[in-house]
Amino acid sequence: MIKKEALKNLLTPIYLKQPFQLKNFYLWLTLSLFLILRLIWSAYFPMANDEVYYWDWSRHIQLSYIDAPPFVSWISYLGGLLFQGSFGARFFLPFLHLFSSIFILLSSKTIAEINQKNFTNENALCALILFQLAPVFNLEGIILLPDASLLFAISGALYFILKAFLISNKNQTSLSIKYGFFFGIFLGIAALSKYHALPIAVGFFLASLILRGVRNSFHDFSFWFVTAIAAVVVSSPVFIWNYLNNYASFHFQSQHGFSGFSFHYKPFLKYIFGTIFYLLPWFFIPLFYFSIKGILKKSYYKSINLLTTIPFLILFTIILSSALGKQALPHWTMPGFLLLIPSFVLIWNPLTGKNRSTWIRLFKVTLFLSVVIPSILCFPKFNLLLIKGYTFVKGNADDLFQAYAWIDLQKQLLNQENIEIKSAPYYETIESQNCTNQYQIASLKWYWAAQLAFHFENKPRVYNFDFVNTSFYSWRDKLYDLANCKFIIIGSRDHYNKNDILKIMNIEETKEFNISPYNGENIIFIRGTMKDKFTLKEIYDNKIKEVKY
Structure with a gap:
């Protein structure tokens, strides 16, 4: 009865403004429900072209691959040892998404502590909404892509560098070597996942250099040395494979950048609209506005938010510039938007602000798009009906060929x-x-x-x-x-x-x-x-x- 009453009052301003506790019942209930839901999706959601390609990698395990680093094939291989088909191939992805969610919450809480502010239930709920319901983050918890482990890795890396800053500020010391070790491990996992790890790592370093200043950064040498060693050791399979294969993967990835660049506006527009669609406009606009507004303030360069904003801006700028002349896929920038979430939710008050009713309606729409639609697509009978309906209207189902x-x-x-x-x-x-x-x-x-x-x-x-x-x-x-x-x-x-x-x-x-x-x-x-x-x-x-x- 008490829980029912608490659930009824879950969205009241009084509850939302209360300090958040990690042992919160509704947090773990929500995370558990989404974990179960994603495990179900993993078994029944149609396998996309990229997914089966990475799955085929897992049957030929290597130190790395021409197209991307090896982590996606390794987790697919391990899942395949436990279960067959798509469920085995995707089995560990929902768990990576769960840990990513926890790291995002911990990072938000740590930023609040550094800023000496309360981390409220509303802040935590907003972080969950953004990471669990934004379409791109939601589906990257089940789609077999390198992005799933990349999000896990950079969310963990963000938490440990923030923790290092928190302890340093409290004790007036240099950045802790212990946290540098864990920070480096997660950067290494990021490098094993996707080459996006490089601009993100550079962003972390530049943001730290700005925040700490030259003198303190010099005293942080041990932190960065341990970070570099840990990251290189963990990611060494990528370097070894490239050395043995004439750096083929590095050459291949360089072609996604500015090689053969020729200005075309269509790829650029596709990238922009695709990014907006992947995040949904009501999430994309506030997040992007937050990043630009902050960086224009002089006082912002003393804010811990730099650790989330600088990596985002570097990654976004590189891919946006590349999209002016070559095809760039919208999900390539999503790791940067993920890093914005912990800072953004601390100043975003959609459930207690003046637009509360509008945001609640938008959250309901998001819930439908991100939960109901993927769940429906897991039913073979619905997919058959979809194909028949498409054929009846258009005369064929050519547009559905790649899916079904x-x-x-x-x-x-x-x-x-x-x-x-x-x-x-x-x-x-x-x-x-x-x-x-x-x-x-x-x-x-x-x-x-x-x-x-x-x-x-x-x-x-x-x-x-x-x-x-x-x-x-x-x-x-x-x-x-x-x-x-x-x-x-x-x-x-x-x-x-x-x-x-x-x-x-x-x-x-x-x-x-x-x-x-x-x-x-x-x-x-x-x-x-x-x-x-x-x-x-x-x-x-x-x-x-x-x-x-």
């Missing part, structure tokens, strides 16, 4: 085109069988190879016959190992270059068709035998030299 076609593609190939593809388990590789008798499977693009591998029976090894664009498969699959093997290629007609395939294969059969209701997606089916080892090795060596980073 893979799930029963193998079955539909048999039912609609009488094409039977037998897929052997992944570890029954070329080396362990006579490949002149058993057809292997290949495709023409990285995401086709990954999706077929994930959704075909037995989750087979699917080769990628794209010898122009760099991907993980360029390193995994040596073309000359496939000499004289029989292959079936299934892929998009848009990715098919007949001359390239004729160089590596003697084609026996070619067929083009569509799978209903995806009538606009032209699929090509090729059956043939690979050429001799000498020919394939010459082609592979030449292609690997010309590969596009």
